[in-house]
Amino acid sequence: MPDGAKSIAELTVKGTIVKKLPRKLEVLEGENAAFCVEVEHEDMEVHWFKDGLKLHETHHTILKSFGKTHMLVFVNVSHQDSGVVTFVAGRSTTTSRLKVKATRHCPPICPGNIKMDVDRPNSALLTWSPAPNSQTTTRSMFVVERQEVGSLEWQRCFASESATSAEVSGDSMPCEGDYRFRVCSINKYGRSGHVEFPNVVHLGKHWRRIQLMYALCKTRNQVTQGEEAHFSIELSIPMAGTWFLNSSQLQNGGRFSVRQSDARHTLVIQETRAAEDGAEITFIANGVRDSALLNVRPILDQYTLVVDRGETIVLYCELSHRFADVSWFKDGEELRAMDGLNIQSDANMRRVVIHEAEEGHSGVYTCKTAQDAIEFKVEVAVQFSPPPVMIVEPKDDIVVDSIISQDVHLQCELSRSNGRVRWSKDGHDVEEGDNIQLVAEGPYRRLTVLSCTAEDSGEYVSLSLMYLWILDVSSWIVPEVQLTHTASERLELCCEISKADATVVWYRDGLEVEETSNLVLEVDGAKRRLVIPVPTPDDTGEYVCDTEDDSVAFQVTITGRSV
CATH class of the missing domain: 2.60.40.10 (Immunoglobulins)
Incomplete structure (x- = not known):
């Protein structure tokens, strides 16, 4: 009505589709997108469409029917799978918009259950547990650091991808003193916070235990018949030891050279024989025993x-x-x-x-x-050397500007069709993947980045001769806003998009909004505004500014009193 009053009714047209598709389905890249509908009768002729094209079952698209229930599943979706899905049964149709979002990556979470056992001579046993809700799809590493009491510097002393404990001995410390320790997790997206172990432990090199510092090679040591075979072992302190060949003690002399230099012991077997193939070489000292196998290959x-x-x-x-x-x-x-x-x-x-x-x-x-x-x-x-491969085009370095989700094509033309080209990005070789295509067509070599992201920005080089493409992928940050506003005061909700001509749809509590005398939709270049000149508490709700590839939400609360 002219005074702003209105009445709304909901119209439901019953057809052969009993359970419809959702208006919108959002999934992350790599997940499965599943759609399910239910029709009125079994054995009906039904069809699935995506962006107007009829779908057929493939390894990526699964179509199943169970009586009155029909299902569509897209397996391992990517950004290109976004679009409009339609189900048709007779005269009835139902549609849903599929939106595939990029996976959000986060730094790892701090380890927990931190414990330190110091009830052992000149060492400390550090234990921890991974965070219970830590990500398992991204490789991460635990890093333990030490700090001498009185110093401000932390030094790394242990790192592992899988171990959840580390024994730190006094022999590994640079000097005798009181030490504290801390642990954190690191992956390619960042570092978690540090968690410090309780208590301080006194460690030093003056307490030495007999232990192997460098063990014998555990694999077979291969030499050719008549060559020398070398074995060595190093202990933590100088002490006497004995070498054995298949349980026979070896003495220095003849074909065998036995030497000791401080804590290092060496054995050299000269003119190895075919009969010694598979022999076990063993070193024994006070509490230390280690062995390796000797493999003697015959002269070919x-x-x-x-x-x-x-x-x-x-x-x-x-x-x-x-x-x-x-x-x-x-x-x-x-x-x-x-x-x-x-x-x-x-x-x-x-x-x-x-x-x-x-x-x-x-x-x-x-x-x-x-x-x-x-x-x-x-x-x-080699009878002849072919002429060198030259890059005909481009003749100069190129700067390429792009925005997120667009495809980027980098191309060069060679002087010979059979020339070889290697692509690199920021100094690292580029290989084909889910979003990288390397194409060779005659003398042309093309690198295509599909649906580029900000991470694809960098220097791309075609390595036949050096020609450089600098790719800058622009991105935008979409905030989530919570807003408390006073009734009767003008309310403006504004968002700025990356392309001024993009289509934007506003929703309130899931329903698309339309302009009225008390709700105005404005367009100002790349900015889109929703204006309520005289808001009331009835205008409280969630307002969404939605584009084809992204959206931003405003949680609006209208209070009935002045602030």
């Missing part, structure tokens, strides 16, 4: 083969038994048959055939049986 027959590029390489050996198992290796890695490389077996003969030799085929090839081996050293001669 080796043949050298030099071929030109494009020629055929044939490597073969003859076995004493036609059914013997053979494995081929190149530079220590096992070979598998592939295009251009065949592995053949013919009675007692075993062959590797490479039809067109390339420079990458150079290396040491080994044919191994259970008891023997033979090596082939292959050198592929």
Whole structure:
């Protein structure tokens, strides 16, 4: 009515759809978006649409029906999945707007349950627990720091991704003194606060315990027959020790050189023998025992083969038994048959055939049986060097300005279509991912950033010749506002958007608002305002300024008295 009075009625048209879709569904990137509707009868012909296109079941889109219930699930959604989803059953339709939001990343939470056990000689056992609601999808690290009483400086003394305890000994301290400790969590998004362990502990190097500082190598020490094998171990204090070879005590002399320098012990076995393959080397001192295995490889027959590029390489050996198992290796890695490389077996003969030799085929090839081996050293001669690859376009560095959610294309043109280009960002190699595409089309090389974010800003370099793109992705911060206002005083709600021509819709308590004599919607460049000239307590509620990609909420409370 002209005086501002109004009456509202709700109209419900009943159709074949009993349970409709929600008006709006918001999910985070990487999650699943599920839609569910219920129709009046079973065995009805139904269809799902997204942005007007009919949907069919794929690995990303799941369509299921259970009697009267029909479901649509988008698996592992990304920003490109945002849009309008429509369900059609006969003449009835229901729609929902799907909005995929970027995942918000936060620094880790402080560890808890901090304890320090000092009831042990010259050491302290520090224990803690991860925060109960800490994120598990992002790798984080626990860092323990120490501080000498009287000093203001903290020093890192322990770090681990999984351990929740650390034993700190006096031997690891720079000097004798009273120390306190603290722990925090660190991930790629930041650092949590520090939590200090209770009490202070006295530690120092003058209390020494016998312990291994550098243990023997636990893997097999490989040497070729006739070469020297070296073993060493270092203790925390100088003390006598004994070396053993398969339980036989070793003395200094002959093929064995046994030395001690302060707390370091060394053993050198000269002219190793094939019979010593698999031998156990053991060191024993007062309360200390450690061991390692010695692997002696036999001397291999080796043949050298030099071929030109494009020629055929044939490597073969003859076995004493036609059914013997053979494995081929190149530079220590096992070979598998592939295009251009065949592995053949013919009675007692075993062959590797490479039809067109390339420079990458150079290396040491080994044919191994259970008891023997033979090596082939292959050198592929390079007949000519192609001209260097030049970047024709662009000729100068480029500055690219973009805004969040837009696609960014960086392109260069090469002087040769088969030229190789490596892309880097801020000094680090760029690899293809969910939002990075690397495309080669003839002489053109293109890097595309899909739905860019502020984190994509930086210096991009095409590394054939140095040409630089500086990408600046603009972003905006959307606050959440709580506002208490007095009745009868003019109320203005304002938000500024990144694009002046973007479409904005205002909602109050979930319902779209329309202009009246007491509610005005204003547009001023990039600013959008909702104005209530004479507010009353009935105007209290949540007002939302909504764009296609973002929204901001105002929680408004209208009081009936002056402040």
